[in-house]
Amino acid sequence: MVDPKTLDVCQTVWLPEIRKYAGDNVPVILVGTKEDLLDSAKEQEKVSFEAARKAASQMGCLKFLACSALTHKGLKQVFDEAFLAGIGVNLKDTYRKPPCCRIL
Template sequence: QEDYDRLRPLSYPMTDVFLICFSVVNPASFQNVKEEWVPELKEYAPNVPFLLVGTQIDLRDDPKTLARLNDMKEKPIAVEQGQKLAKEIGAYCYVECSALTQKGLKTVFDEAIIAILTPKKHTVKKRIGSRCINCCLIT
């Protein structure tokens, strides 16, 4: 992971949208959004929209997962917590999904496309001048 930290930003140019993902049953991954991922994107891709995505929502009510979290005196991340963080960090929106059940998965990609096609007013000139009109790259 640390070896890749220096190389990762090299993949950011020409990216149209980012998905910052965390597991709703892993509070540490939720914390990393604010501490690691958002600062990195704001430094290397400040004008690119990003979505905050809560993953593994199928485990939010799973008894084994809840017991494990309870043993660590933790709880799953609530929808409201995700929405609050999304607003705080300037995400385009907050969405949740489960790869296992595919719940919310289409919404994640639909919202990513909408974020690309809905540029911020202060970045319109730059986005039009630097982006391919008929293509998108989801990194």
């Protein structure tokens, strides 16, 4: 991640919003975008991959991934991991409505 403020906003704004509307059982992957800008960013302004990974773990995310839409670096992995996380959700328990009647 290029900007530490972005990580802070993820922790304080976006993750609580996701949990509020989607629930705690929905898998979340923290994705750092604009990875192509890391080389030009000042060292003290960057969030290291390890620090972002640790923050993702502390937030309860499945993992941290980084990508660049400009260079396509890591982009396929982000979509592959999102797909795998999505099909790994136990749909029966997470989205199942309570039965309207029971047969005894």
